[in-house]
Amino acid sequence: MLGLSSLQKITAAHRMLAHGVAADFMDEYVRIEESTAIESLKKFVKAVVDIFSKEYLRSPNNEDIARLLVNGERRGFPRILGSIDCMHWKWKNCPTTWKGQYSGHIREPTIVLEAVASFDLWIWHAFFGLRGLKNDINILEQSPIFFELEQRRAPAVNYSINGHENTMGYNLADGIYPKWSTFVKTIPSPRGHKKKIICKKPKRQIEKM
Structure with missing residues (x-):
C-alpha cells in the first residue's frame, strides 16, 4: 500500500463511491x-467526516434555527x-440476489434517501x-430525524398560538405523512387565493415565495 500514489488511492475511492x-x-x-481499495475508501470517508462534519454533517443549532x-x-x-x-435513487449495480429487496413501485432497484432541506x-x-420498496412512512418509523427532540436535547423553537406555548418548529410534507405537530401537509380543500397557490406549487417553489 505504501508503494501506491495518493492519486491512485483517491481515484479508487471516488470510483467506488460514484x-x-x-x-x-x-x-x-x-x-x-x-x-487496499477498501482501506483507501475507509480512510477517504473518515477524512471527509473529520473535515466537514462540524459545518455540514449536523443538525441545525440555535443560530441556524433563528x-x-x-x-x-x-x-x-x-x-x-x-x-x-x-427520494428513490436508482442502484445500477445492485447485486442480482438483492434486486427483489430493493425494487419498489418503479420496478428497478433503488435506495431511499430521506432528507430535510431549507429555503x-x-x-x-x-x-x-x-x-x-419502502414508502415515506416506513422510512420515518426508522429515521433518527426526531431523536434529539424525543430526548429533549433539540434546540427549542418558541412561539405562541391562541395562548398556547409551543417549542417545536415544523417541516412541509406530503399528504402521506402523519398528523404530527412537526409536519404541515398539503391543504386538501383549499379556500382562498393564497391557499390555492400553495397547493399548486411544489415545495421548492413554496419556500421561495
Missing part, C-alpha cells in the same frame, strides 16, 4: 488490490424549519440506504 463498483474491480482500473425562522417568516411560513421528503437548499438531515 459508480458503486466492487473493490476487486479497482485492480483492473488503477492497479490496486481489493484490500435564521431559518426569520427567512420562513419573510416568505409567509412562520416557524418553518424546512421541507421533508423521500436555501441546505440539507439539514439525510437518512440514506434503506430498501427501495
Whole structure:
C-alpha cells in the first residue's frame, strides 16, 4: 500500500463511491488490490467526516434555527424549519440476489434517501440506504430525524398560538405523512387565493415565495 500514489488511492475511492463498483474491480482500473481499495475508501470517508462534519454533517443549532425562522417568516411560513421528503435513487449495480429487496413501485432497484432541506437548499438531515420498496412512512418509523427532540436535547423553537406555548418548529410534507405537530401537509380543500397557490406549487417553489 505504501508503494501506491495518493492519486491512485483517491481515484479508487471516488470510483467506488460514484459508480458503486466492487473493490476487486479497482485492480483492473488503477492497479490496486481489493484490500487496499477498501482501506483507501475507509480512510477517504473518515477524512471527509473529520473535515466537514462540524459545518455540514449536523443538525441545525440555535443560530441556524433563528435564521431559518426569520427567512420562513419573510416568505409567509412562520416557524418553518424546512421541507421533508423521500427520494428513490436508482442502484445500477445492485447485486442480482438483492434486486427483489430493493425494487419498489418503479420496478428497478433503488435506495431511499430521506432528507430535510431549507429555503436555501441546505440539507439539514439525510437518512440514506434503506430498501427501495419502502414508502415515506416506513422510512420515518426508522429515521433518527426526531431523536434529539424525543430526548429533549433539540434546540427549542418558541412561539405562541391562541395562548398556547409551543417549542417545536415544523417541516412541509406530503399528504402521506402523519398528523404530527412537526409536519404541515398539503391543504386538501383549499379556500382562498393564497391557499390555492400553495397547493399548486411544489415545495421548492413554496419556500421561495
